[in-house]
Amino acid sequence: MRSVFKDRSLQEQFNKDGYVKIPFISSKEVEELKSLFFDTLPESGGQITSEETGIDGSPIITYDFTFIDKNPEYKRKVFKIITEYFESHMNRILDNYRPIIANYIRKKSDTGEVPLHENWAFADETSCTTVSIWCPLVDSTSENGTLQVVPGSHKRFGQHRGPMVPWELDGIKEEIITKHLIPLETKAGDCVILDDSIVHYSAVNKTPGLRLAIQLICVPSEFPSIHYHLDIGNNPYEIQELEVKDEFYMEFNPWKKPEGIKVLRKIPFKSRLISETEFIERLNKPGYDREKLSLLDRIKKVWS
Numbered sequence: 001m002r003s004v005f006k007d008r009s010l011q012e013q014f015n016k017d018g019y020v021k022i023p024f025i026s027s028k029e030v031e032e033l034k035s036l037f038f039d040t041l042p043e044s045g046g047q048i049t050s051e052e053t054g055i056d057g058s059p060i061i062t063y064d065f066t067f068i069d070k071n072p073e074y075k076r077k078v079f080k081i082i083t084e085y086f087e088s089h090m091n092r093i094l095d096n097y098r099p100i101i102a103n104y105i106r107k108k109s110d111t112g113e114v115p116l117h118e119n120w121a122f123a124d125e126t127s128c129t130t131v132s133i134w135c136p137l138v139d140s141t142s143e144n145g146t147l148q149v150v151p152g153s154h155k156r157f158g159q160h161r162g163p164m165v166p167w168e169l170d171g172i173k174e175e176i177i178t179k180h181l182i183p184l185e186t187k188a189g190d191c192v193i194l195d196d197s198i199v200h201y202s203a204v205n206k207t208p209g210l211r212l213a214i215q216l217i218c219v220p221s222e223f224p225s226i227h228y229h230l231d232i233g234n235n236p237y238e239i240q241e242l243e244v245k246d247e248f249y250m251e252f253n254p255w256k257k258p259e260g261i262k263v264l265r266k267i268p269f270k271s272r273l274i275s276e277t278e279f280i281e282r283l284n285k286p287g288y289d290r291e292k293l294s295l296l297d298r299i300k301k302v303w304s
Contacts, residue, residue, distance in 0.1 A: 018154030045071025155287030162228030
């Protein structure tokens, strides 16, 4: 498996837990990035609403991410701002990664729950790991809705993840939230670098102040980005693996079928919900990336 970090000790901790927490940007950079958020906010086109997703019965969107803004030019500007500030720090820590998605994440008082989920799969996760750099611009606490994770849950569930692909953990979300998460309280300017496949969540901001954070999603530089799409209306038994350019993420509506995109392969799919017992069992088994390595080891033994 390709390395994520230049530092071996960080890599070992990441392999075990699915995340690391480290110092990242300076207090000066924190203040500048906060100011730039408010300076550019008038250019926002507003968030895509539940009614605009194109999905009947779509749940209310409770989170405020740049990624679902309706103005692609605003998304490009935010991407440029964040990547310029983060680039030198990212290159110091990560082993040759490139950014593809940048978000300001805004939680006003009494809002901002991000439902339990895994991030989408942005590359072939049996061969590499994509990561999110999550960096709060104010101290992030349990009270204002900090990031919470299930340690060791990376590469255990939902290998082919996309916005329209049903998730096998949907039936046990409440059990996971109440029993299996740990909050990662994080100082402004520090960051959590997490495997995009780790199970995570963040609650409502219960404080009077604004909780502002940044997310930068990165993929290994030599890997193409992919997007998994399931056309529920026409064929709910087949996931399409699409090859996409990085610009793809600036323009598209996550809930609508991408048009004119090359299909790399079609993956048989059957929707299935797992129990909490199976969830716990799989936390203690090798992930799907290790299964591929085991297969390669067996092949090498046959030919050696």
